[in-house]
Amino acid sequence: MGKKIMLIDDEEDVLEFLKTALEDNGYSPLIAGNANDGLSIIREQMPDLVCLDILMPGESGISLFQKLRVDPDLKKIPVILNSGLSFSRDLKHIDYLKLEDGRTIPKPDGFIEKPVNIEKFVDLVRELTS
Amino acid sequence: MDLKKGDIPAEVRSWMGKQLFEQVPNNIVVIDRDFKVVIANDNFKTVFGDPDGRYCFEVYKGRKSVCEKCMAARTFEDGKVRVTDEVGIDKSGKPAHYVVHNAPVFNVSGEVAYVIEMSYDVTETRSLQKEYNILFERVPCYVSVINRDLKIVRANELLRRTFGETTGEYCYEVYKDRTERCTDCPAMKTFADGRSYSSRHTGVNKNGETTHYVVSTAPLSRSGGEFSHVIEMSVDVTDVHRLSEELEKEERFRRILIDNTLDALIAVDETGKVNIFNHAAERLFKVSRDDVIGKSRGRRFAPREFLDAMGEGGSSLSLPETTIKDSEGETIPVRFTGAVLRDRDAVIGGAAFFQDLRQIKQLEKDKLDNERLAAVGQTVAQLAHGIKNILTGLQGGMYVIKSGQKSGSTEKTEKGWKMLDRNVERITDLVKGFLSFSKGHTPEVQSVDPVSIASEVFNLYQDAAAQQNVTLRFQAQDDIADAYMDSEDIHTCLANLISNAIDACQTSESDSCTVTLSVQERDGTIIYEVVDTGCGMEYDIKNKVFTTFFTTKGLGGTGLGLMVTRKIVQEHGGRITVDSVPGEGSSFRIEFKRERLPQPEGQQKGEG
Numbered sequence: 001m002g003k004k005i006m007l008i009d010d011e012e013d014v015l016e017f018l019k020t021a022l023e024d025n026g027y028s029p030l031i032a033g034n035a036n037d038g039l040s041i042i043r044e045q046m047p048d049l050v051c052l053d054i055l056m057p058g059e060s061g062i063s064l065f066q067k068l069r070v071d072p073d074l075k076k077i078p079v080i081l082n083s084g085l086s087f088s089r090d091l092k093h094i095d096y097l098k099l100e101d102g103r104t105i106p107k108p109d110g111f112i113e114k115p116v117n118i119e120k121f122v123d124l125v126r127e128l129t130s
Numbered sequence: 131m132d133l134k135k136g137d138i139p140a141e142v143r144s145w146m147g148k149q150l151f152e153q154v155p156n157n158i159v160v161i162d163r164d165f166k167v168v169i170a171n172d173n174f175k176t177v178f179g180d181p182d183g184r185y186c187f188e189v190y191k192g193r194k195s196v197c198e199k200c201m202a203a204r205t206f207e208d209g210k211v212r213v214t215d216e217v218g219i220d221k222s223g224k225p226a227h228y229v230v231h232n233a234p235v236f237n238v239s240g241e242v243a244y245v246i247e248m249s250y251d252v253t254e255t256r257s258l259q260k261e262y263n264i265l266f267e268r269v270p271c272y273v274s275v276i277n278r279d280l281k282i283v284r285a286n287e288l289l290r291r292t293f294g295e296t297t298g299e300y301c302y303e304v305y306k307d308r309t310e311r312c313t314d315c316p317a318m319k320t321f322a323d324g325r326s327y328s329s330r331h332t333g334v335n336k337n338g339e340t341t342h343y344v345v346s347t348a349p350l351s352r353s354g355g356e357f358s359h360v361i362e363m364s365v366d367v368t369d370v371h372r373l374s375e376e377l378e379k380e381e382r383f384r385r386i387l388i389d390n391t392l393d394a395l396i397a398v399d400e401t402g403k404v405n406i407f408n409h410a411a412e413r414l415f416k417v418s419r420d421d422v423i424g425k426s427r428g429r430r431f432a433p434r435e436f437l438d439a440m441g442e443g444g445s446s447l448s449l450p451e452t453t454i455k456d457s458e459g460e461t462i463p464v465r466f467t468g469a470v471l472r473d474r475d476a477v478i479g480g481a482a483f484f485q486d487l488r489q490i491k492q493l494e495k496d497k498l499d500n501e502r503l504a505a506v507g508q509t510v511a512q513l514a515h516g517i518k519n520i521l522t523g524l525q526g527g528m529y530v531i532k533s534g535q536k537s538g539s540t541e542k543t544e545k546g547w548k549m550l551d552r553n554v555e556r557i558t559d560l561v562k563g564f565l566s567f568s569k570g571h572t573p574e575v576q577s578v579d580p581v582s583i584a585s586e587v588f589n590l591y592q593d594a595a596a597q598q599n600v601t602l603r604f605q606a607q608d609d610i611a612d613a614y615m616d617s618e619d620i621h622t623c624l625a626n627l628i629s630n631a632i633d634a635c636q637t638s639e640s641d642s643c644t645v646t647l648s649v650q651e652r653d654g655t656i657i658y659e660v661v662d663t664g665c666g667m668e669y670d671i672k673n674k675v676f677t678t679f680f681t682t683k684g685l686g687g688t689g690l691g692l693m694v695t696r697k698i699v700q701e702h703g704g705r706i707t708v709d710s711v712p713g714e715g716s717s718f719r720i721e722f723k724r725e726r727l728p729q730p731e732g733q734q735k736g737e738g
Binding site for chain 1: 518519521522523525526527529530533536537542545549552553633637665712
């Protein structure tokens, strides 16, 4: 049984894509279409890695990322942020590492930008879970 | 004929006996000891009437008895000659001033039998003296008589009152607080050539304040020849001087103001003659001031509306935007303010200000153009961005097909094909939408009712909202005037916002959501607002909502809705803002400033 990788994205096709690639490489992907469902599965399954889309209806990936980072049980799980947004251009203006209560959280362990370079993604997953 | 010294020629003696009495330029009357007139000469009769048989006191003073201090009575007693001043009454009853000589006429026994009274009228001289004295003392300027040493010999009342007792002091000490005489002393000039001089001088008054005088000097000659004194008259013109200086300053200031203001300024008198036409007016109208100053050309420059308003008795008019024509016939947009100056009902002149709006108009247009260009630029960037999701879907489809082929799984291969199909469809939709969005569309504006557009959209979405269990509300201010808008475009905007709001309610955890569409006008700005109590947006999403070609609706949206909305709003010169609290709802606000709305014709021409 391979390592459990949690995939959260509102795009079905993206989930299918990443899921297939991970399965092909011997991982056990878990999938969720929104942040809320994702969080429940994470608590239940304690995956080895979370790959999180940023823009989702309802709770955003950023918000879920912050929750994971401050949760004593979940903060150790590596997180990859995955988005159609450009991390270098769009995200640098959002101070998402600083919480409202002033605490600063560690940055994500990795980024992947859409469209996804699937080899790089798999390499990144391997690196973060080894 | 030889005459010894002391002899009087017989002819003269005869003249003295007969004619002297009548021809001497005095009034002569002879009275006896009873003060009765014995004889009087013609001069006397001319003044006092015929005194024959009357008493002298009757004749002179209209009295019934002898005067208390009768000089003649004393001469009758002591035989001495007396000279006195007397005030009497002439035959017409007017007071007359006399110098009277009383001389005794002795009889053979040496007694004074008669007294001869010889008098001459000094009424005129006396009153002249008095007048001159009053003039000297009371004239409202400083008058002094100064001698050749420039010392004051006599000073008038004002001089005494202002400078105190100055007799014996040097005039330059008094007037100017100097220790030596002035270089341009007018008194010295008068002493030198006997002529009068007048000039301006600056001195110091007794309080030490600078005082300006106009000084006149004139020789005081007793007999027309030699003179030893000069009369110096000084008028304190400090106030006048100050006023004229202030006036000059004011005038200079006014000039500078008028000539340097960027607004064109034209003023006319009551006949319409132009008396002010500043540089800015020359530039604006391309007319030289020399061609209009002093000429009745005021009406040529005033806007029609102003002339009409003034004709109806108005006194001022402000036109935020009107046009004038310059001398070359070019129409120029200006902001105009005009005022008619009235004294009660009579027009006494008018003034008009024109602010050239060409530059402002150009800047406004540039700004709008820039905003539109920026929107196009963003659109291109956002298109690429929006395609990323679809591209990822296509990539995914291909990967899944390959993976299925490798592992021989038909199920996977089919899944992959479906992914490809779906994303090709999505990109088709996107491209179609994008084409219609990017078509060089310019709003086709007409004067429309901003409220009825909103109300149509409200009606359209009522059913959809009800099906989704969302309460849709509509609030409208009822006195909003028509405005130039493309009603279809605005309809699209509001429909997008409401559709988004209903979706936001769907995603919300709450099961009783409300969407409120409102329209109102504040200070010339038409405001549409769509407020929902739906899921709200995180800060990071809210920031990207207009600037990113994104959708959070998964396969259900193209991400074009808000972009289209923003584009339309911008094309109408308006702006759109969003406020959102996660879990509480969002509020989208579109503001259209009336003055920035497109005009139905003209303004759009350049953009083809």
